Amino acid sequence: MRHKLTYILFLFLLLNSFSTEAQSAKQKALEAKRIKIQKELKQLNVFLFSNKKEEKSVVSLVENLNYKVNVRRNLIKVTNDQANLLTREINANQNEITSLRDQLTALKKDYSEMIVKSYKNKSEQSRMMFLLSSDDFKQAYKRLQYIKQYTDYQKEQGDLIKGKTTKLQELNTDLLRQKADKDKLIVENRAVKKELEKELKEQDRLMASIRKNLSSYSSKIKKKQQDIDAIDREINRLIREAIAASNKKAGKSESSSDFSLTPEAKLIAKNFISNKGKLPWPVVKGVVTVRFGTQRSPIDPTVSFKSKGVRIATDKSAKVRAVFEGEVMTVAVHKNSNPVVLIKHGNYITAYRNLSKVYVRKGDKISAKQEIGEVFTNNAGKTILGFAVFKNSIPQNPASWIFEM
Missing domain, CATH: 1.10.287 (Helix Hairpins)
Incomplete structure (x- = not known):
C-alpha cells in the first residue's frame, strides 16, 4: 500500500x-x-x-x-x-x-x-x-x-x-x-x-x-488600386514571357505555364524551397503594413482589394537586397510608377517594387542579401517597398517564405 x-x-x-x-x-x-x-x-x-x-x-x-x-x-x-x-x-x-x-x-x-x-x-x-x-x-x-x-x-x-x-x-x-x-x-x-x-x-x-465626401475618397482608393493592379498585370505578363522564352529555348511548348529549367536552375529552385520560412527580409528594417490576400479598405468597407504581395514600411532611402541567389530576369518601369526588379530563382520569382535607384541589370547573377537598389521615399516621407514571391506566375504568400514575417 x-x-x-x-x-x-x-x-x-x-x-x-x-x-x-x-x-x-x-x-x-x-x-x-x-x-x-x-x-x-x-x-x-x-x-x-x-x-x-x-x-x-x-x-x-x-x-x-x-x-x-x-x-x-x-x-x-x-x-x-x-x-x-x-x-x-x-x-x-x-x-x-x-x-x-x-x-x-x-x-x-x-x-x-x-x-x-x-x-x-x-x-x-x-x-x-x-x-x-x-x-x-x-x-x-x-x-x-x-x-x-x-x-x-x-x-x-x-x-x-x-x-x-x-x-x-x-x-x-x-x-x-x-x-x-x-x-x-x-x-x-x-x-x-x-x-x-x-x-x-x-x-x-x-x-x-x-x-462628408466618402464617394470622392472611395474613387481615390479605387484609382490607387487600379494603378497597383496595372503593375501586377505587367509583372504577370513579364513572367509569362520569360516562361515562354525558357520553353522555346528548351524546344518545348511555349504555351506551358511552367518554366523549363536547366539542371543548374533546378538546383537553385530546390535550394530556394528548402529555405522556405528562413529567407532574409528584402530590407534590413521594416514593418509589413499590407499583407497578402484579399482585404477590405478601412475607409470604405464596400471596397476590397487583392494584394499579390506585401508592402513593407522602412527607413528613408533604405537599401533593397535580394532574398536569395538568382538571376535578374528584368528591370521594368511601368508608366506612372517606379522601377520594379524581378529576380529568377529557378521557377520562383521575387519582385521588388517602388525603387528609386536600381543597382543591377537584366542577366546579372545575384547572391543572397546583395543590394539591388533603394526604396523610393514619397513627398510625405513614406518609404514603402512592394515585395512579392511567385511560383512560375502564381503569387505566393511572402510571409510563408520570409523569416518571421
Missing part, C-alpha cells in the same frame, strides 16, 4: 512538472511575441508617423492609423494572455505551497514522535538487550537490520523535511516574482489602452471628415 501511494505521489509530481514546464514555455513564447509587437509599434512610429504634419493624404493617414490600431490591439491581447497565464501559475503555485505546508506539518509531527521514541530507546544497553533477547541468530539478525533501517529512515525523513522546506522557500520567492510580473503587465496594459483610446479618437475624427 505504501509503495502504491509513493508511486501515485511520484506520478502526480511528474505530471505537475510537465505542466509547469509547458506553462513556462508558453509564457516565454508570449513574452517573445509581446516584445516583437512592441518593436513593431516603435518602427511604425518611425516609418509612418514621424512626418505626420507632412502627410497630405487623409486616406493614407487613416490606413496607417488603422494598421497601428490593429497592432496595438494585438499587443493588448498578448499582454492579457500573459497576465491570465500568470494568474493560473500563481494559483497553481499557491495550491502547491498549501500542499507542501500540510506535508511538512505531517512530516514534522511524525519526525518529532519518532525522535521521542528514539530518545527513550537510545541507550546502547536497550539496543543490546533488544538484540540479546532474540530467540535465535536469525531473529537477532532481523532485529539488527530493523535498527539500521529505522536509523536510515530517520535520516531520510530529516532530509525530506529539509528538501521540502527549501522547495517551499523557492516557491514563495517564485510566487512573489510572478505577482510582480503580473502587476507590471497590468500597468503596461493600462498605458497601451490609453494610447489605443487616443488613436481611436483620432481615427473617428478623420473618418468623420471622410464621410
Whole structure:
C-alpha cells in the first residue's frame, strides 16, 4: 500500500512538472511575441508617423492609423494572455505551497514522535538487550537490520523535511516574482489602452471628415488600386514571357505555364524551397503594413482589394537586397510608377517594387542579401517597398517564405 501511494505521489509530481514546464514555455513564447509587437509599434512610429504634419493624404493617414490600431490591439491581447497565464501559475503555485505546508506539518509531527521514541530507546544497553533477547541468530539478525533501517529512515525523513522546506522557500520567492510580473503587465496594459483610446479618437475624427465626401475618397482608393493592379498585370505578363522564352529555348511548348529549367536552375529552385520560412527580409528594417490576400479598405468597407504581395514600411532611402541567389530576369518601369526588379530563382520569382535607384541589370547573377537598389521615399516621407514571391506566375504568400514575417 505504501509503495502504491509513493508511486501515485511520484506520478502526480511528474505530471505537475510537465505542466509547469509547458506553462513556462508558453509564457516565454508570449513574452517573445509581446516584445516583437512592441518593436513593431516603435518602427511604425518611425516609418509612418514621424512626418505626420507632412502627410497630405487623409486616406493614407487613416490606413496607417488603422494598421497601428490593429497592432496595438494585438499587443493588448498578448499582454492579457500573459497576465491570465500568470494568474493560473500563481494559483497553481499557491495550491502547491498549501500542499507542501500540510506535508511538512505531517512530516514534522511524525519526525518529532519518532525522535521521542528514539530518545527513550537510545541507550546502547536497550539496543543490546533488544538484540540479546532474540530467540535465535536469525531473529537477532532481523532485529539488527530493523535498527539500521529505522536509523536510515530517520535520516531520510530529516532530509525530506529539509528538501521540502527549501522547495517551499523557492516557491514563495517564485510566487512573489510572478505577482510582480503580473502587476507590471497590468500597468503596461493600462498605458497601451490609453494610447489605443487616443488613436481611436483620432481615427473617428478623420473618418468623420471622410464621410462628408466618402464617394470622392472611395474613387481615390479605387484609382490607387487600379494603378497597383496595372503593375501586377505587367509583372504577370513579364513572367509569362520569360516562361515562354525558357520553353522555346528548351524546344518545348511555349504555351506551358511552367518554366523549363536547366539542371543548374533546378538546383537553385530546390535550394530556394528548402529555405522556405528562413529567407532574409528584402530590407534590413521594416514593418509589413499590407499583407497578402484579399482585404477590405478601412475607409470604405464596400471596397476590397487583392494584394499579390506585401508592402513593407522602412527607413528613408533604405537599401533593397535580394532574398536569395538568382538571376535578374528584368528591370521594368511601368508608366506612372517606379522601377520594379524581378529576380529568377529557378521557377520562383521575387519582385521588388517602388525603387528609386536600381543597382543591377537584366542577366546579372545575384547572391543572397546583395543590394539591388533603394526604396523610393514619397513627398510625405513614406518609404514603402512592394515585395512579392511567385511560383512560375502564381503569387505566393511572402510571409510563408520570409523569416518571421
